[in-house]
Amino acid sequence: MLLALQGIQKRFGGVVALRRGDLAVQAGEVHLLLGENGAGKSTLMKITAGMQGFDAGAMLWKGRPVAFRNPAEAAVNGIAMVHQESLLAPHLSVAENIYLGREKRGPLGYVDRNRALKAARALIDEHRFPLQADWRVERLSPAGKQLVEICRAVAHGSSLLIFDEPTSSLPEHESAEVFRIVRALRDRGTGVIYITHRLEELRKLGDRVTVLRDGETVHTGPMGETTTARLIQHMVGREVAAIYQREARPPGEVLLRVRGLTRKPLLKDVSLTLRAGEIVGLAGLIGAGRTELCRTIFGVDAADSGTVEVAGRVIGGGSPREAVSAGLALIPEDRQRTGLAIGLPAGQNMTLASLRAVSSMGIIRKSQEQAVIQEQADRLHLKAGSARQIAGKLSGGNQQKVVISKWVIRLARVLLFDEPTRGIDIGAKTEVFRLMDELARSGTAILMVSSELPELLQVADRILVMRQGRITAELPGATTQEEILRHAALEA
Amino acid sequence: MIQRLLPFFTLILLFAALSIASPHFLTGTNLSSVIRQTAVINIMALGMTMIIIAGGIDLSVGAILAISGLLGCMAMEHGLPIVAGVVAGILVGMACGLMNGLLTTKLNINPFIVTLGTMGIIRGSALLISNGLPVHQLPKSFSYLGEGVLLGVPFVLWVLLLCGVVVHFLLEHTRMGRYSFAIGSNPDAAFYTGIPVAFHTTAVYAIGGMLTGLAGMIESSRLMTGQPTAGQGYELQAIAAVVIGGGSLRGGEGSVIGTLIGAFIMGLLANGSDLLGISPYLQQAIIGAVIILAVFLDEVRKRKLMA
Secondary structure: OOEEEEEEEEEEOOEEEEEEEEEEEOOOOEEEEEOOOOOOHHHHHHHHOOOOOOOEEEEEEOOEEOOOOOHHHHHHOOEEEEOOOOOOOOOOEHHHHHOOOOOOEOOOOOEOHHHHHHHHHHHHHHHOOOOOOOOEHHHOOHHHHHHHHHHHHHHOOOOEEEEEOOOOOOOHHHHHHHHHHHHHHHHOOOEEEEEOOOHHHHHHHOOEEEEEEOOEEEEEEEHHHOOHHHHHHHHHOOOOOOOOOOOOOOOOOEEEEEEEEEEOOOEEEEEEEEEOOOEEEEEEOOOOOHHHHHHHHHOOOOOOEEEEEEOOEEEOOOOHHHHHHHOEEEEOOOHHHHHOOOOOEHHHHHHHHHHHHHEEOOEEOHHHHHHHHHHHHHHOOOOOOHHHOEHHHOOHHHHHHHHHHHHHHOOOOEEEEEOOOOOOOHHHHHHHHHHHHHHHHOOOEEEEEOOOHHHHHHHOOEEEEEEOOEEEEEEEOOOOHHHHHHHHHOOO | OOOOOHHHHHHHHHHHHHHHHOOOOOOHHHHHHHHHHHHHHHHHHHHHHHHHHOOOOOOOHHHHHHHHHHHHHHHHHOOOOHHHHHHHHHHHHHHHHHHHHHHHHHOOOOHHHHHHHHHHHHHHHHHHHHOOOOEOOOOHHHHHHHHOEEOOEEHHHHHHHHHHHHHHHHHHHEHHHHHHHHHHHOHHHHHHOOOOHHHHHHHHHHHHHHHHHHHHHHHHHHHOOEOOOOOOOHHHHHHHHHHHOOOOOOOOOOOHHHHHHHHHHHHHHHHHHHHOOOOHHHHHHHHHHHHHHHHHHHHHHHHHHHO
């Protein structure tokens, strides 16, 4: 046995990320790790690769109990991780990246480029990587970059390779090349752990599979002995408490109409309509194009073709300004980076999109602004004083409420929520849902992107499913997780 | 909170220490001269405060000061009345700031690089226009701007106070000021909110240029010459004043009060060194050390905030 994780536990503050993580990987096998977002896959792998510690349980490496304190220690022991986002130095050559941190030295201690080039060439030839040692990394495709990372792991003599969703951003012919290399490494006795969301990839690659759900290992066994449908059941089998009760809302006029929206290579001919009073869910796997769709509708990215119509008026696109003045709003996935001016007080963030309404001749009427902020703070149950606090210091849930209230104050008519519950606690989630319901009830149209299928099923009136840049299905709100996953993951 | 007030206490402490250390410090003549010396940097620093709050930087202000002073003086030399000459200087400064703003926003180049380039362009233009020679033929009463006295204090103090009040009002009470903070704090979030980021960024550089143009006329008035070589190294002093006063080079933070305190701290350090006979060479080193110390203390405060 190469690696054995037994009953690993890990909590972050009050949140339990892993309850009981079990995983056993042998040399010479490709072991698939499955689970929904938040199931604990990434945490388990970060622990294995020394990027995080664990609170309880045991980790055995080649039969010896270990606890790596940092990634370097794990690397020395032969564990390497290939990341979703490339961690290479783009301006250096393939050879230089392969030996980064372990440069080939000449007799006087200087860095010997020729030795590095030679060694890299030998390695590339041996494994038949479609690379050249002297290529600059920045000019490689995402797949090429991953191959360089794999090359680096091989050069360092790694006996266990961890792939964190390596092919989610790759086109098919490129991922085939990655698969070929992975299989070749396996046949030479390397252990491989492979995290994926793409169910169609499973059959081609995996020898054994482990499924995590809510921080617990719920299934482990050979791939040949199970069906895709069973695996999906293992993944979604969780029960979610009813945190939100909804009553029917009659849909009104069409507020958002998107026709043939295309932005290569991520969006292909997307059309949809949103009506006043409707909450429409948008499901899909990572990389399916959901965030890109929101950004393009909102004008952050320009579309190659297609139109966006808000309340019957076509907007030009290309800048959020026009979208905002037409009544659109985007509550982005990454609050800290694109949602909030984190250095400003929460209250000032709330009125930022509506300063015109509380000022005259460019001068802000502070008492009027204060009244607006106070009214919103009361409505959102923000604690007294929160509005004066720096936005960056609020909890994730309160930050999200501040971003939402920015658009409520602005009286936006169409709200695009991108992963609105990411990183916030259950209480705040309930409140965000309640707020969405209230907004829909008052005639707002809402598009909600979420990777949390149970949440979508609870909140949405209809659910659109995206896969590889296209909308592949429109399902009623009363559908099932299995049905959504089928459209999101499988070839039509 | 204590650390936020640190520049203020430093100023008080410095003032008290110098009062004790030198009998010549607490005299009307000396304090007036401190104000006159500091006013030019101070007014430039007010503009720099707005620029830095909006997440920018302007390295060309020293050169802008020179070309505004030069062209304003040339206008007077050619017979324009004094007020018109001063206005001309201010407009030249505004034009330079506008250029910086447009280059930054339209070409989408880092303002550090843009203004490093325009620093050379503007300084070179000033030398070309004047052939490297200063302008001397100025009306006598022009000296009132820099050296005159009104109600018992230097006239420039009134000018400085007026500029301070205006910039404070712009920053704290207008939409433009609020947008400046938002853009500096997080340009992406400002863009996602629908704020016209490019317009406001450009406007802030233009206002900074106007203030620098005014500072250029004050400098000319004090020297009674329009010099193409004036203001060398002033950009660093202006930036230092903002930073010592709590402005953050990462944008989104800064205040008029802080900047004024920062500029006066540097003014007192220079004046005190003179009075105590400390070498001007050492003065430069001291001011450099103070800048690093101020930024370090500010970083410590922020790291605590984030933790």
